[in-house]
Amino acid sequence: MSIGKEIVFFFGALGTFNGFILSLYFLFFTKKKYLSNYFLGALLFVLSTRIAVTVFVYFNNDLPKTYLQIGLSACLFIGPFLYYVLKSAIHNTVLKHWKLHLGIWFLAVLIIGLWFPYQNYPVLWNYYFVAFIFLQWFSYLFVSGYEIRILLQKVISNYESSSAAEKWFSAIFFGNALIFLAYFLGFSRVPFVSCITGAVAFTFVLYLIILILLHRKRTDDLFLLSIQKSKKLSESESVVILQKLQKIMNEKALYKNPNLSLKDLADEINISSHQLSQFLNNNLGRNFTSYINEFRIDAACSIITSNDKLTLESVGYDVGFNSKSTFFAAFxxxxxxxxLNYQLQALST
Known part of the structure; x- marks a missing residue:
């Protein structure tokens, strides 16, 4: 085995080992027993099982075919567990018949595995069963993405202001999507993809571990997505926060700072970042970036109508945008x- 392959094998095996450890943590050792914990533990277990088989078979083709069957069978549970992780997190509930749903897949895997073992039907597994497995996996991945589409849009558009739970579940979805893509490319006979799969899995698991370490004193915050999403501040609380925001923004013009963050603004009005994010999203219906950009655009409009000597690009920088394209798009x-059209209209009046 070459040094390059040994390195790939090491990281793939390390990612698999950490995945099994992490799955045990979510299944048995988290303080609060959220349902999403159990589904995530199960998801990591089947993912680690599949990746372990991939890593070891890649470096030893003489392993018994039973290992291949176990690895492929584990893939049939990745999609369902991913779906239920996200479903239970967002809605704080799952479908009433989730046990029946998973039981049907388990029974199907058991029956097919006994009647058509890989050892005796390699062609059937390598072509037809594998194709079905990828179709099933992709279908659950697509449905899961649709289920959390609003969450993904928020995290992609404004990662900094997203809560720990939102980043956590987005990471779970995107990590699974990357692993699926790596396996699909491998199925499509793209060279060297089997090596990449181990590295992707290691990166995914490592990222989850880092998030846990960053929130080790309040790990349960990672699983409070539904609570954060549904809770809305009272009318009296929202009025007080809104008044503070308007006063501080008008008096200090904080929006002119291109590096202004959610935490900076929250500190100015003496509330937590989570409270401010919750207020903006649930009470005003917008995220942090949209809220700040409104002040910037209003200021830009005032400058454009009162001063035609400044270039539009300089106006954007003056009001807090850090690039011309961002300013034009937000405007x-x-x-x-x-x-430009706004300026021309202002000059013609």
Missing amino acids: KKHTGTTP
Whole structure:
């Protein structure tokens, strides 16, 4: 075995080992027993099983075919467990018949595995069963993505202001999507993908471990997605926060700081980042970036109508945008027109 393969084998095996340890943690050792914990533990267990088989078979093709059957069978549970992880987190509940749902897949794997063992039907497994497995896996991945589409849009558009739980479940989805892609490319006979799979799995598990370490004093915050999403501040609380925000933004013009963060603004009005994010999302219906950009665009409109000597690009920088393209895109989204058209309209009146 070459040094390169030994390194790949090491990281793949390490990722698999950590995945098994992490699955045991979620299944048995978390303080609060959220249902999503159990599904995540099960998801990591079947993922680690599949990846372990991939890593060892890649470096030893003489392993018994039973190992291949176990690895492929584990793939049939990755999609369902991923779906239930996200479903239970977002809605704080799952479908009433989730046990029946998973039981049917388990029974199907057991019956097919006994009647058509890989050892005796390699062609059937390598072509037809594998194709079905990838179709089933992709279907659950697609449905899972649709289930958390709003969450993914928020995290992608404004990662910094997203809560720990939102980042956590987004990481779980994207990690699974990358692992699926690596396996699918391998199935499509793309060279060297089997090596990449181990590295992707290691990175995915390592990222989850890092998130846990960052929130080790309040790990349960990672699983409070549904509570954060559904809870809305009272009218009196929202009025107080809104007044503080408007006062601080108008008096200090904080929006002119291109590096202004959710935490910076929360500190200015003496509330937590989570409370501010909750207020903006649930009470005002917008994220942190959209809220700040409204002040920036309003200020830009005032400058454009009162001073035609400044370039539009310089106006964008003056009000807090860090690039011309970001300014132009936000301006059109907020006003429905471009800065140039707005300027021309202002000059013609």
